[in-house]
Amino acid sequence: MKELKIDVTLSTEKKQKPSFDNLEFGKSFTDHMFVWNYTEGKGWHDARIIPYQPITLDPAATVFHYGQTVFEGLKAYLTKDEQILLFRPDENMKRFNRSNDRLCMPELDEEGALSALKQLIQIDREWIPSGEGTSLYIRPFMIATEAFLGVHPANSYQFMIILSPVGAYYKEGINPVKIAVESEYVRAVAGGTGNAKTAGNYAASLKASEIASENGYSQVLWLDGRENQYIEEVGSMNVFFKINGEVITPELNGSILEGITRKSIIELLNYMNIPVVERRISIHEIEQAYRDGVLEEAFGTGTAAVISPIGEFLWKNEKMAVNNGEIGPLSQKLYDTLTGIQNGTKEDPFGWSVQI
Template sequence: MEERTIQVNHCSTRKEKPKSDQLQFGRIFTDHMFVMDFTDPLGWHDARIVPYQPLTIDPSAMIFHYGQSVFEGLKAYLSPDGDAQLFRPEKNLQRLNQSNERLCIPQINEEFALGAIKKLVELEKDWIPGSEGTSLYIRPFIISTEPYLGVAPSRRYKFIVILSPVGAYYKEGINPVKIAVENKYVRAVSGGTGEAKTGGNYASSLKAQEMVAGSGYAQVLWLDGVERKYIEEVGSMNVFFKINGEVITPVLNGSILEGVTRNSVLQLLKHWEIPVTERKISMEELRQANKDGLLEEAFGTGTAAVISPIGQLTWNGQHIYINDGKTGEIAKRLYDTMTGIQYGMLEDPFNWIEKVKEKSNSVF
């Protein structure tokens, strides 16, 4: 069976809310969280909103030993009329189930999960910061909890949603960042878990990031894991390049995570009739385009930063400077349009916005 009601247990004391200018990404969490359990053969059950609290899990729980987990990231925004709204949340939940499929985790009911997220956000609406560039970050995740030291899919799971008021992901904001091209380590290969949003992908990326952070680089640019020459992702974001008037992004190949922001950017560019192509692109092609004066812009896309312009790439000791280290016209237009739609300040021609409205009861 699958639970169709959500029990709400309100916290007895409220946390002090941070000032908007003191927000750091992912450091502060709201008063409540959503939790739902899975047990075999019962299925998903016991959906509830409870006070934010530590979890009590057996030391032999399979999550600690075999890494069976998936997660998502989306945001709630405050519109000028005071409404809380989400940006394409159905895409995040579709991707969560795609990750579940790869990690052998039971599928969730996407409609019910969206209703749960809306209910939690509505309850915590006064946690959504109102200053420019701020939002309420939403982190749904699933972990395996069966106490068993055996390499097999777990028979118990927890689906949890937590919320965090956030400011800008990068302190640079919409200003260009420096990126180091990674040659030694790889993020993923086709057939692995690269196209799933699972914690192990991020754990394996930390070493390369740590090695370049001290030199002023914001992230690393990942190359393919076989030939080590084709561009895949930049840090935790998808990546785009404008070359001679055409915008190019690496084609999804089984090792690249399909970003919701990536998909939105593709739709916007096509809507504006700007040439855009999904294909393989090598670092050598990018270097040559820069040498020929044809590399006009580069930027990363993701939920956390939305659009992050790239002003410099460093590859094999060579510095590739892009657009004189300035934010490009396309990146700025994309950022302004995306955030304008997200915050309800611009028209939404794609019906991307999902309003958060309080339900009369807890049945969805």
């Protein structure tokens, strides 16, 4: 990979690091950030690593009014021998550009962005925690910066990367979470922006998530926006069900985000010779599987939580317990295997890990 030429300005005032033994997700940020400008007709320019600082934008910047923004999420892990590993970062950059295309934003130089990411992590490597379940969360994002009020794509943008040492995404950790099935609000519809990683999708999910939280549930299970019966995602994660020995995950349909952890789990299940299919699956099928006693496990997958087992669904005032509310053996095995590959404690037969 060709290394991107970057101007580096190091911070003269280092931040106080949080306790790595008690990390909250997304609350602390490292000493530096990466910034890269794009101007129509000029392309990408002025790549720089600078001290972490606020962004100054014109009040008329397009991102504020018309929502042209996309982001990604990935992690860096510190191995026992203090090597730094990334997990499938090329897949994140490919998805970033798919999101850019949907939002009419400029194509990112994927190799340049990965080069910048690696250089930034090396500068702030002392921020990478090494405890079990911890990592350095990496947030690349792009915003439209042109100042104008008019509904058309901007002609200037900024791509940035910030870093955050993190622990578990859910306070439950790897313990099963309770999920409420959402029957009123929808996250996205086919033809919309559900398969792009853009901020508006997450803003649209907040109301239902807030109601679920008030009722003691960690997240919501989203149904499709047309028939309101087919399962799409759980919270901000993809979702899997183990029913009568077979693992089922909703097929990609234009409104479901193509998760990198989702893709990895499918490949891992195939490698383990465990039956896995991608197809439409309705909440009624889940309900029937529960009544028949064959709903064996359910779990969400995503970069932040990796795997989050589901211990209970609330559907039309009925509580459906999964595996007696305990983590299932397959969920545990997949979590242990995938996190082991990510942190370098298990063999990586797929070549997913990238050493910095």
